[in-house]
Amino acid sequence: MALPAQDERTLPAVVLRDVDKCPLDHALTEMQTLVEAHGHVIVVCSQAVPAAVERRLHTIRSLLESDRIALFRPDLPPLGLAVLARQLRQLASCDLGPGVLASAGRLLTHYIHAGALLGTVARLDRVPVGLKSHAKSWVPGSQFGVIAHPEPQLVRIGPEARLAGPEFGTWMLLARGQLQSDWVTTTLAPSWRVRGLREAQLPTESARWWGTGKLIEFCSFLPDLSVLYQLVGSVRRNSCHWCGIDVIGDRCVFCSATAPAYDDQLQLPAG
Structure with a gap:
């Protein structure tokens, strides 16, 4: 799902449609064209997509x-x-190398709080669900507040229901499915002290990911490009020992090489 631009500097996204269903030569040509046009390509893919999508992406990269x-x-x-x-699209307009930009995704996930209001948790397998919650999910009218990231949380919605949120200023985005409720906007958002709230279309994979179409998905995030750039810029960068590209962390996101391990002390031969 490609969200609308956050600001005038946000670069457009390229959506790879039906990548697992279209002819392989078509998918190869599309990816090759993107690489030639932009130099590097970062493919962001949901874990909720069919396994055939992941296999096709790896096949394309290998071929x-x-x-x-x-x-x-x-x-x-x-x-x-x-x-x-979208945050990566915002940062793509800055003076960041492709390796730093791609590995920034792992950093920025720590500042995203993502969850949903669900009408049932009977088929939810992304967050631990106790037997009591499973039993209550069959009671008509039951609703559950769930946080999947950064730490799993699950509560049955009631007067005392609370979900721990971010301890820093964020905006909130929500997407409505087949569930009718104003709990996210009237209770959760004020308790998290969000600075702004907007709505978006529900992603295609959401019902599969959450195990139900009776949901309202929400996410709090840092919207400002200056803050995102400062976060990424404050992290030490390393050069990949294999391909030479600058990255954040010990693993190159392009060639997958990991930083070599060195002994802290020189080992002298016995003799």
Whole structure:
């Protein structure tokens, strides 16, 4: 899902449609064209998509023999993933190298709080659900507030229901499914002290990810480009020892090489 631009600097997204269903040569040509046009490509993919999509993406990367394609599949619900992709599109307008930009995704996930209001948790397998909650999910009219990231939380909605949220200023985005409720806007958002609230279309994968179409998905995030850039810029960068690209962290997001381990002390031969 490609969200609307957050600001005038946000770069547009390229949506790879039906990547697992279209002819392989068509998918290869599309990806090769993107690489030639932009130099590097960061593919952000939900873990809720069919396994055939992931296999096709790996096949494309392998056949193109390219270390300029990064495949990123963070453990975020679909709306949170869409927000993260837009944040990367915001940062793509800055003076960040492709390796830093791609690995910034792992950093920014820590600042995203993603969850949903659900009409049932009977088929929810992304967050631990106790037997009592499973039993209550069959009671007509029951609703549950769930946080999937950064730490799992689950509560049955009632007068005392609370979900721990971010301890810093955020905006909130919500997407309505087949559930009718104003709990997110009238209770959760004020308790999290969000600075703004907007609505978006529900991602296609949301019902599969949450196990039900009776939901309202929500996500709190940092909207300002200056804050995002400061966060990324404050982290130490390393050069990949294999392909030479600058990255954040010990693993290159393009060639997948990890930083070599060195002994802290020189080992002298016995003799």
